[in-house]
Amino acid sequence: MSEEKLLEIKGLKQHFQVGRKSVVKAVDGLNFDIYKGETFGLVGESGCGKSTTGRTIIRLYEATDGEVLFKGENVQGKKSKSELKKFNQQMQMIFQDPYSSLNPRMTVMDIIAEGLDIHGLVKNDAERKEKVFELLETVGLNKDHATRYPHEFSGGQRQRLGIARALAVEPEFIIADEPISALDVSIQAQVVNLLKKLQAEKGLTYLFIAHDLSMVKYISDRIGVMYFGKLVELADSDELYKNPIHPYTKSLLSAIPLPDPDYERNRTRISYDPSQHDTSEEPEFREVRPNHWVLCTTKEFEAYKQELQD
Template sequence: MSNIILEVKDLKQHFKINRKFTVKAVNGVSFEIQAGKTFGLVGESGSGKSTIGRSIIRLYNPTGGEVLFNGENISGKLNSTQNTLLRTKMQMIFQDPMACLNPRKKVLDAVAEGLDIHKLYSTSSERNEKVYNILERVGLSKEHANRYPHQFSGGQRQRVGIARALIMDPDLIIADEAISALDVSIQAQVVNLMKKIQSETNTSFLFIAHDLSMVKYISDYIGVLHLGHIVEMGSTEEIFKNPIHPYTKSLLSAIPSPNPKMEQKRTSITYDYNSSGIDYSKGSKKLIDGTHFVLATDQELDEWAN
């Protein structure tokens, strides 16, 4: 258990719209992330992926459940020690690299903001040197530090966002659709950069995305999310080679093939929850193989197996 850096237990995030209606964006999600590993969270838009990331890092206050980070419960009211741990050792890379950067701040000040808040330097020259070093690490140069966000391309801005997260030397980085706004060639560069950083620093990643091909490349484990429930979870190899849940099968069938002949033969599997007869609230986690879990009743599991 000492290798587990993040443990999410029955996390719930509900949003009350009015007296009669509450949106259950996340409804009983549980998973673990090991030190130095990447957990990929995939699902369609609106499934609750970003909400989970924001609840873990406490941009939202969780409605229910527990979040344990480095052995500390960070899901309730935080004391000063827990707050410092959360704000320094857990960082987030946001989806829109332009919206998350202050247009009036130079990159030097944007990246150093965490250092300023937590007083993690002795002199201004030490502060600047830390920023220059981290910019070079993510493929930018010292000269970029005095530019403003609008002077960068999308890929460069995302690198600034990664640098801002890395400068705090975090144990866990939540990458919330960090590559979805980028061109395909730039996506590959950013993902390779994240893999390189992980191998050098042993940082863990919660990689939130809807691009399964990219998730397959970067993730050690995958959780498939639908309507606020993790319907299937396992190692990357297990999920791609032996998908059990109909929703997982439909996601995998939608991945386009680069081979034109294979693409002509590919048939997408449709999945509609309302007409499927599946009730997530009645299902329970069924162990398939090792760490491969599926949310289902015994009867549903028998049907899918056949």
């Protein structure tokens, strides 16, 4: 992982109008950076806003407020067709559901080659075919699969096709939006290992969105924990697991099962109660130890520091 910031999120908000008066603050003031070559894990329970964050970054949604800087340029400010086309080539997305994210009426050849065609990355049909064959081999499939349709594949194979489609335009940054949640446990590790292998080979940078903390730890360099549209904790992967500070992070970690019957029998689940927080002031993101940030008030900040010392 380099020290070059590839993506900078500054005060990002995504609010949705529900009816005439109600507003859902799906993303409410996020701030974080992603460095070139790293995997940044974004975790939280369903409905916390993590998938909305990914979709706003890649401009499937227009942000309500804030900035998304990709390689120093504001993504939200890109309006011309040529600017958007260039941006879409540099940033791709792997979607959660490998069943609905592939067009059932298109062959694998056309699904993977769609990006090549749009961006004019191949000169003729022979080169197009060769590139698709190469991509299929890269993700662990073979060229015979090119003439088939999505319904002829298993869930794990379809997700590999989704990865091949994302790789086709040779992006620098990939948003993986819960790419393994719809897959069998036996297949999940295969897909994650493939992503790690591709990152090492191609120098990719990932935003890995998931709710499975054990898998996020395995693939991520740093992890951000989201709760109701806000980032409540951010730290290096090992640091977050060894020294969780925010009560919500502790509750998530306490829910991870381990293949140890004795541990499971005596495991204590920690329930998170947001009403127990200090309400005397608006919480801020503060660094409680080097590169370990927590959303807290001044009073909570002092308590967390004392807890770490003890």
